[in-house]
Amino acid sequence: MKSLTFYDTTLRDGAQGEGVSFTVDDKIKIVKKLDDFGIDYIEGGWPGSNPKDEEFFAAIRDLKLKHSKIVAFSSTKRYGIDIKDDLNIKKMIDSGVDTVAIFGKSWDFHVTDVLKISLDENLALIEDTIKYLLENNMQVIFDAEHFFDGFASNPTYALETLKVAYEAGAEVLVLCDTNGGQLPTQLASTIGKVKESLTAPLGIHAHNDSDVAVANSLLAYELGAVQIQGTIGGIGERCGNADLASIIPALKTKYKLELSNLNVNKITSLYYYIMEVANLVPENNHPYVGSSAFTHKAGMHVNALQKNSETYEHVSPQIFGNKRRILVSELSGKSNLKYKLQELGFDLSNFTKEEYRSLATKIKDMEYQGYQFEGAEASLKLLFLREYEDYHSLFGVEDFKIISHNFGKKTDSEAVVKLKVKGESVHIVAEGDGPVNALDNALRKALLSFFPSIDVMKLIDYKVRVLNGKDGTAAKVRVLIESSNTEQSWTTIGVSTNIIQASWQALIDSFEYALYLAKNNGSLSAN
């Protein structure tokens, strides 16, 4: 094995992360994505561990993969039994794969204190297991568990475990920083010494307990490792594994590797897909692939970026299928406003310097009051339309009232809203589970008879943030409402010391924006 290979263990070591529990279907979906991305090895699980992993290996047999090899994982054989009777080894062979990864003990302390056998007996476990798997036509990857701690404790023995594994027929020896305690300088020094006494192909499997698993993996590559193991998003036991969604982009752009088997431009979507399937919250500030990785807020930065993107981006987002985003906020100058408003579809050719300045001042004043436009682009767009364009809302708001009824343990709310639509006064009453729901129902009911297309609009998220907690129940709140139609979603904002008033503002913006979109795409079927 000479060229660099990527070994993904999201489905095995990733599944050892707290809160992660893949179904068989999840695992198969992830395999398809990893294969499409171009990962060389996908460690599917431990067939001897549980029925789910066993079922996964049965199901995966019929799946035609373009590139990836599926790997089954287990420990070396149990001490004191015939290998033919070792259920883990048997299930591994029966799993139907032709590549297996075996972890064996490389730390003398683990041999004496966990396996409770002699150092030589452990060497025999490694040798016998690998030879037996080869006799059963398997290719064997040897994971030298706790290799770095083992080398620090007893270098001769740690090296001996590698030599035995290699001589028995393992095709790559993976140096594992199982406890994740290695700092880059220690790790580099150990790999250097291993290379002085061994010419076998080496791999790296780094855990992230010291927050340097990515750095350690890149260093190992620099020092000649030909296999990098990791997980997408760095998920895994304790603090996780080396994150392939950082390692691969770094190898592509910093080390200038071709990586022609990998669809590096799909790594952003791969990351979000796996976080979704794993039911984990993606890190927006994840390097290279996070939605904030190329998001710029500071006015000075946005100004410079428009002159040359290299001023504030170390690499280009497009390489990873990510994109640049510009935020508008109290930290904006004219450059942010220009970029964002053009992106929102406005023609700014006649917009003057003074108009930019007055818009920036208005936004800064509103943010001082508690607004936050970076997360509420629909309200920002409406603000611009209302102030600078020949724009009229399709309805006017005259009044609203909320009454809450308490029936023992249950409270229902009733909203009365008065609108002006097409010159007509509309007076509607609607009920809801709470005041915001009642207002939403009343607005919807009032507008539906004039604009039936509003029917497809839904509220999908409602967030409240207290802005000055020290004022207790009199505190100012910021309400963000996310809504969607069949094609897109948008977020609107309201700020007030009255939560109902703040919600009402965000709701009004949300309905107004829905009608604006419908009018622009020709779906505003007015009666």
Ligand SMILES: CC(=O)SCCNC(=O)CCNC(=O)[C@H](O)C(C)(C)COP(=O)(O)OP(=O)(O)OC[C@H]1O[C@@H](n2cnc3c(N)ncnc32)[C@H](O)[C@@H]1OP(=O)(O)O
């Ligand atoms: C560093 C890593 O991440 S390695 C991967 C670890 N992953 C997992 O453990 C997840 C899957 N594990 C499981 O489902 C279960 O632990 C099983 C089915 C594998 C084993 O379950 P059990 O037979 O009940 O054993 P248990 O988990 O309690 O203990 C592990 C045994 O394996 C032995 N063992 C540990 N490592 C090795 C090894 N490399 N070679 C041989 N035996 C080993 C231990 O000494 C212990 O033996 P003991 O029962 O004589 O003390």
Ligand SMILES: CC(=O)C(=O)O
């Ligand atoms: C094999 C493995 O997962 C480890 O040593 O961390």
